[in-house]
Amino acid sequence: MTAVRLAPATSTALADLLFGMADDEFVIGFSDSEWTGIAPILEEDVAMSSIAQDELGHAKALYELLAGVLDDGRDADALAYDREPEAYRHARLLDHGRGDWAMTIARRFLYDTADAARLASIGDGWPPLAELVAKIRREERYHLMHVLAWVDRLARADGEARSRFVAALEALAPDAPTILAAPDGEAALLESGILARSMPSAFAAWRGEVARVLGPLGITIALEPAAGASRHRPAPSTDFRWLWGEFTSVRRSDTGATW
Amino acid sequence: MTDPLALDPVLPPRERSELGGRARAWNEDLSHDERYEHFEAHVLGGGKIEPNDWMPDEYRAAVLRFIEMHANSELMGVLPEREWIMRAPTLRRKLALTSKVQDEVGHAQLLYRVAEDLGKPREAMFDDLLAGKTKFHNVFHYPTRTWADIGVIAWLVDAAAIVAQQALRDSSYGPYARTMQKICWEESVHIMHGRDVVVTLANGTASQREMLQEALNRWWGPLMQMHGPRSDRAKDRDLHWRIKAKTSEELRQEFLTIYVPRILELGLTLPDPALRHDKAAGEWRYTDPDWNELRTVVTNHGPMSEARLEFRRLNREATAWVRAAILHEAPRAAA
Amino acid sequence: MTRDLASDGDRMIDEGAPVQPDEAPTGVLEPYEVFRQEKDGDAMRHGGNVLAPDPELAVHYARELFGRRGESVRLWVVRRADVHVLEDLDLLQPPLDRSFKKPGGYVMRDKLAAARGRAGTSKPGARAASHDTTGRRGEPGGER
Numbered sequence: 001m002t003a004v005r006l007a008p009a010t011s012t013a014l015a016d017l018l019f020g021m022a023d024d025e026f027v028i029g030f031s032d033s034e035w036t037g038i039a040p041i042l043e044e045d046v047a048m049s050s051i052a053q054d055e056l057g058h059a060k061a062l063y064e065l066l067a068g069v070l071d072d073g074r075d076a077d078a079l080a081y082d083r084e085p086e087a088y089r090h091a092r093l094l095d096h097g098r099g100d101w102a103m104t105i106a107r108r109f110l111y112d113t114a115d116a117a118r119l120a121s122i123g124d125g126w127p128p129l130a131e132l133v134a135k136i137r138r139e140e141r142y143h144l145m146h147v148l149a150w151v152d153r154l155a156r157a158d159g160e161a162r163s164r165f166v167a168a169l170e171a172l173a174p175d176a177p178t179i180l181a182a183p184d185g186e187a188a189l190l191e192s193g194i195l196a197r198s199m200p201s202a203f204a205a206w207r208g209e210v211a212r213v214l215g216p217l218g219i220t221i222a223l224e225p226a227a228g229a230s231r232h233r234p235a236p237s238t239d240f241r242w243l244w245g246e247f248t249s250v251r252r253s254d255t256g257a258t259w
Numbered sequence: 260m261t262d263p264l265a266l267d268p269v270l271p272p273r274e275r276s277e278l279g280g281r282a283r284a285w286n287e288d289l290s291h292d293e294r295y296e297h298f299e300a301h302v303l304g305g306g307k308i309e310p311n312d313w314m315p316d317e318y319r320a321a322v323l324r325f326i327e328m329h330a331n332s333e334l335m336g337v338l339p340e341r342e343w344i345m346r347a348p349t350l351r352r353k354l355a356l357t358s359k360v361q362d363e364v365g366h367a368q369l370l371y372r373v374a375e376d377l378g379k380p381r382e383a384m385f386d387d388l389l390a391g392k393t394k395f396h397n398v399f400h401y402p403t404r405t406w407a408d409i410g411v412i413a414w415l416v417d418a419a420a421i422v423a424q425q426a427l428r429d430s431s432y433g434p435y436a437r438t439m440q441k442i443c444w445e446e447s448v449h450i451m452h453g454r455d456v457v458v459t460l461a462n463g464t465a466s467q468r469e470m471l472q473e474a475l476n477r478w479w480g481p482l483m484q485m486h487g488p489r490s491d492r493a494k495d496r497d498l499h500w501r502i503k504a505k506t507s508e509e510l511r512q513e514f515l516t517i518y519v520p521r522i523l524e525l526g527l528t529l530p531d532p533a534l535r536h537d538k539a540a541g542e543w544r545y546t547d548p549d550w551n552e553l554r555t556v557v558t559n560h561g562p563m564s565e566a567r568l569e570f571r572r573l574n575r576e577a578t579a580w581v582r583a584a585i586l587h588e589a590p591r592a593a594a
Numbered sequence: 595m596t597r598d599l600a601s602d603g604d605r606m607i608d609e610g611a612p613v614q615p616d617e618a619p620t621g622v623l624e625p626y627e628v629f630r631q632e633k634d635g636d637a638m639r640h641g642g643n644v645l646a647p648d649p650e651l652a653v654h655y656a657r658e659l660f661g662r663r664g665e666s667v668r669l670w671v672v673r674r675a676d677v678h679v680l681e682d683l684d685l686l687q688p689p690l691d692r693s694f695k696k697p698g699g700y701v702m703r704d705k706l707a708a709a710r711g712r713a714g715t716s717k718p719g720a721r722a723a724s725h726d727t728t729g730r731r732g733e734p735g736g737e738r
Binding site: 030033034036037038039040041042043045046049050052053056057059060063076077080081100101153154157160161164243246247249250251253254257258259 | 337338341344345346347348349350351352353354357358360361363364365367368371381406456459460462463464466467574577578580581582583584585
């Protein structure tokens with residue numbers, strides 16, 4: 001699988017990219033999986049759960065690739081679970097909780113469209129990632145179809161639904177671009193062809209796509225490029241610390257045990 | 260042999276059915292008692308009933324009550340497990356548990372759909388559940404305290420449920436029978452997941468094994484109560500109408516026969532000293548389950564009954580605006 | 595062809611905008627029947643139904659309830675109100691003899707035995723291919 005030898009700088013940059021992508025998928029996956037059993041409509045409950053499971057599956061596959069790149073004895077589960085809160089690299093957009101249905105749809109819309117732009121930027125420089133991304137993009141088509149169906153319905157409904165949705169978009173807009181913050185060592189990734197397009201270019205494409213969807217619905221939000229350091233969290237939010245406490249609780253109760 | 264070219268005058272329905280082949284005669288314009296007779300004969304003969312058939316009120320009410328309780332149980336059964344989705348200790352377990360809970364929601368959807376087609380709207384069923392007018396199975400009124408509870412529930416509670424559900428695959432009510440076939444197929448995966456969690460813990464550290472045994476000790480009582488007290492086959496109307504096919508005791512015996520050996524082979528013990536298989540009688544003996552506990556629990560006085568119903572009430576209120584948005588409000592034109 | 599459902603007035607499908615024929619209304623929860631094909635070449639089989647406010651979400655929900663495990667390769671999602679039902683047994687199970695339309699209407703055992711007796715021949719090899727069966731062993735009406 002890792003037959004392609006990478007220069008150390010490239011390898012480090014790739015690990016950084018993978019950490020970001022995997023942590024994004026992991027955090028949004030388990031955050032949205034919280035709707036399982038309590039979504040507004042039974043049929044929608046099943047749909048949202050499938051989407052959340054897909055994200056967790058993508059996270060798992062990305063952590064597995066990352067384990068190969070790091071080659072430090074950690075497997076995918078160790079990478080997902082056995083880090084301190086400060087060491088997680090998910091984008092700030094995902095520090096926001098899932099909130100109500102409007103917030104979830106708004107966050108999914110911003111995330112899925114940004115993630116699509118990110119995935120479209122992956123080149124052939126490292127085949128294992130390119131191959132995984134090709135599969136992930138196929139699965140993401142359904143996520144986009146589904147979230148756009150809901151964006152349309154919430155935006156077009158009168159009164160409360162539309163105003164909740166617009167308020168959620170406005171609350172998330174400052175942090176949404178963090179998905180496409182340029183990773184450390186982006187230059188090495190571009191040079192090796194692991195990235196076929198820079199994150200700033202991806203951002204521009206994404207911003208246009210968001211406007212194309214929201215414009216006809218009479219909604220405008222301001223999206224500004226994110227700083228490169230926006231994935232580092234020396235002081236994780238209280239919300240994330242609490243989440244971390246929950247999702248690591250069983251594992252930490254008997255470290256080294258098999259579950 | 261009848262001459263196929265002979266012409267027959269078109270007869271009104273009643274006389275046509277007298278020529279033979281009295282299919283669905285209860286749907287014809289007959290007196291209530293005649294319709295009831297045809298209907299009962301059909302059902303007792305193994306025939307199926309579909310949503311657009313005429314039904315005696317007793318049958319419709321019995322089927323609806325049975326399915327509604329089943330649907331309620333799937334919906335409430337989600338709650339004990341979903342809090343552990345967050346705490347699942349590996350990526351694969353997290354996926355498997357999320358998928359299992361999703362399936363329970365899916366089963367609730369399938370069952371509420373069947374009940375809706377019998378004439379009761381979904382919102383009315385939610386109203387009655389949350390007001391305590393309709394019930395859900397005992398096992399979903401108890402807390403889940405550890406990861407081991409998740410294994411025990413997914414394996415043994417689902418197993419006890421599947422024993423009951425397999426016996427419903429030939430229910431007289433067609434949509435319910437077909438839904439049960441789909442549900443049984445899906446549940447078989449849950450049992451494998453549950454057993455995998457349990458076996459992994461059994462093979463694990465001393466503290467994992469302790470956690471597992473403790474969970475099993477706590478869940479055994481509710482499991483033994485789950486199928487309900489022995490009932491008189493002759494007086495059971497659900498059996499009469501072939502809505503279900505087996506008695507409570509038959510289901511319990513079946514469960515014990517399959518699962519006690521599988522529990523014991525892991526080196527676990529069961530907290531009932533009287534539990535044994537009486538070869539001569541061909542059945543399992545056990546300490547009589549606490550039927551008072553069962554009655555208390557299913558009337559919503561169990562340890563978690565009120566908390567879970569309240570959780571659902573709050574959740575339903577909090578999400579009402581979403582349903583209003585896509586159901587009652589007309590779409591507005593784009594700006 | 596009418597459906598004789600109890601308490602129609604209480605049903606959710608009566609709420610909301612009036613239904614135009616040939617047009618699926620949005621904003622009204624309605625059942626959509628789902629047919630699925632398990633693998634290439636199989637017949638479409640009825641799987642069940644979902645409740646949805648419009649055809650687009652009905653398709654999404656059908657995918658969830660009947661396709662999320664990769665168990666189907668194709669789904670047909672049809673609004674129940676658009677399904678035309680025929681249950682009239684005068685049309686589907688008419689009472690007069692129609693056995694000439696089925697293999698069971700052509701039992702030749704005795705006639706063939708008589709012909710062989712007359713001709714002094716015996717029955718040809720049982721495995722010989724024959725065009726006058728449905729292809730299934732033991733199906734009545736084939737050569738005996």
